[in-house]
Amino acid sequence: MAVFRREIPTAVLSFIGIVILLAFFTTFDIFETLDGVFTSWIPVVSAVSVGLGLIYMIYAQYMNYQRDKNLNNMIYLVVPLIFFAIFFGTAMLVPGNISSDAYQWLYFHIYQNVGGVIYAVMFFTLASSAIRTMRLVTKDPAGGYQFRLEAAALMFGGLIYTLRQIPLFQVYLPGIVGFGELIMLVPNVGGGRAAVIAAALAAITVGIRTLWGKERTTTEVD
């Protein structure tokens, strides 16, 4: 039995991964065909599993409510179900499904609208973190001043390019546009490119280990 739990699933993984690599590197049609078959399965496997999320979501909320029957937990248990019913019901039952006016109304005013707000909230959280971290000098307990080179570099890159994007400074701070672009196209490219190459090498190493059957997460976890 153990072989069905460990070795066979690992072999399946390695086989599929290697086939996809061969389809990429070689001109043999067989690999191209198999690649097409496997990749066409992916959206289906993923889509069929969607109910699992619903189960976990409801279960966690139900258990929370059972543990502590307060108003917050009550809201958390009931409100998602009501809105699930409204959205899902409209999508399933109203003629035209998600293209119907009713669903579009819900989508525009609730889903899409609030989808935009979440990015808006990030302006504030980012701003406060920047206020906290973009400090050139800190005072040590002995009363001396300490210059923080790395924070300065972060601040330099961050503020110059921010000013470059705001019309007020484009008008009253001549040269900021060119200088901002220079930061973006020279030191930013240097640092960013090194980080991308390094992370790519690490990703490939994990990939090889996975195909080799030595990645613990995909082999051992039952």
Place this chain on the structure above:
Amino acid sequence: MASVIGGFIGTLFIISVMSMLWKDNVFFRFGQAAIMGASVAHYTFMNFQSVHTNAIKPILAGNVLFIIPVILGLLMYARLSSDLSWLAKYPTNVLVGVGTGVMIAGTLRGQIIDQIKQTILDAFTGFNGIIIFIGVVTAFSFFIFTREHTGALGTSVKIGRVFLMISLGANFSGELVWYLTQMIGRLMYILNEFIWPLLGA
């Protein structure tokens, strides 16, 4: 009227999400719970459609091979049983197998070799190109893990970290101004969809 009501509801949701910046409150929780239900519904419906288009239709048209991914998808639910949970490993490993293959194939060229090529070509375009080259070489040395960062390597890492930090700062700024725009966009929504129509402007 439907539009003003829509604008009103939309505005309420905007305020409920934003209220978490002030403090945790029932209003925020209601909004959060509602959006969670709505999003799972939208996601579930889109996936139903996807299964219908990508599996049911082909199966009905005689392409029985598509029964396999449906079965694999159903095996994911084995996770709910402690005795059969290992069955979920099959669909998971099929997905990871595809992912790993695609990842290795795409990464080798796009994120390593092309980047090296561009760095070398840049180095011969003038002073800026040379700075980029120095940035890549020194910042890359920060990611060496099998040597202590002392001596020449230490110096290189120090320079490299400055490049890395400028890059982080630039990324920060790009996103900050984008998020600022999104906030302004939501304020415009409140004005255009709710306040102005309500005032009859």
Place this chain on the structure above:
Amino acid sequence: MATARERLAKATRFYQIIWALCLIGMFIPLISPLGLPVTVSEPVKDYYNSIVELPEGSVIAVSFGASASLLDEQEAQFLATWKTIFKNGYKVIFYCSTEDASIVINNELDEVVPESFGYTYGEDYVILPYSPLGEAGQAAFAQSIRSIYSTDINGDPLNSIPLMQDIDNHEGIDLLIYQYTSCTDIEWAVRQWVVPYKTAVIATTLGCCGPMAAPYYPTQIQGFLSGSGAGTELEVVSGNPGPGAAMSDAKNLGILPFLAAIIWMNVKPFIGKED
């Protein structure tokens, strides 16, 4: 000496004041515009010129991959671009590469109304429906439009649409306007349109994607718009006012409290204020 918890509460209160000031700063210009001038940058000028310098009767393809929740960042770019195209009478093929794109483009054209510029659907412009194109799809489109799309968004066969009669690949396209929201996707346009066919390409994207588009300009892409700021610049250079002006105005005051707070935090250690 304040405890860690008290310090945190105090800091949070300070942030909340700054947030509130930023919000007020954004709100004021929306009600009472400042009308500050906008400096038009080179990539935007080149973007505009790439469109208006096309010969009469040219065909523009628009690869449209908009996301509904990111419209705030791009709507000004879109509206100004469509108006510029329609004013000059070019033919346009819109093709949708994301699920949201077909809904968004319909809403956009409801607002701009090509018919008010004397356009007729099918003869002067056409919309092709959503298809999950990806890089391979872009390559296929450049080789043969009919290999990807057999019908337009209304379900009419391409061969029955007058505009599409003689067009099936990159040869029929004089300019590609490439719109995207995932920063690395610019490479697809470069690899699948510019490198093999030397098609003229201009791009529109989010503000945060500008840095990744910039290395390809001006050698491979002829111009680009990144973020709503560039949208405003296009409104100015093309003479088509739109939502971008108000947004740019609001940015000016919205960012100031944040900048002031940064300066304050940097001055603080020197004037003996407690951390």
Place this chain on the structure above:
Amino acid sequence: MIKTGTYLDIVLMIVMVAASYYYYDKTKDPNWKPFIRHIPALDAISEGVGKSVEEDKPVHFAMGASGGQLYSTLVSMTLTALAFLRYITALCAEYGARLIVHMPYQTESIPIIEGTAREGFAFAGKPEMYRRDDMRYYGRGALTWTQGVTMSYAEEGVGLNLSIGIFYSDCPISLEMAHIMGGMNVGGTGRWIMVYAFAMMCDYVFLGEEIYAAAAQVSEDPAMLSGILIEEVGKFFVYILLIVGTLLAAVGLDVGALLSL
């Protein structure tokens, strides 16, 4: 037989596979221990778990709203995050801290995440500490995820917030809210464009690729540890290409064409 334009990819692949073969062979020796430089953020994880127990608050583990990608080019980061999940379950079991896992929206990743958490506790000898209701799922997208996570911080408190994995525009909210609610942030992502948020909001950060090296260190798994050395071979190859390429370009060769092979 071999597609043009992929020759150099294959060379690099062969180098990495050969290095893997060599170092996996080395791991057969139980005394083999490679030197790996210290990563400061690692110590902070156990410190954070200790802090959580002291304050009687839970430890939160987040892999990103979209951190469950199993079949995209970011799959390595998902697997790396799971190595950390395994580590944090062991630490929580050891210290007796409650662990809340904020799962990403990709439902297909739920089995592997849940399995890793469950086995992590079982392996540490405390299977009873695993609680399914602490495996949280919030629906699709950054929107509901960030709100759900924030809600959980507010409701249940936050001691340590360990955020490692694939992060998009979700971490600027989750990390900052954890900070504001008094939590200690430790984390990192391999997506360079979002690393800035970690650098600015975390008490201890793993910069980019450091998450992979750190995962290997915490795993104490020889195969993962040898992975760091395999990467170093890759880095050596990169430096060689950079130097040789620059020299060849300096003498007038068309390096662009050579590197397009």
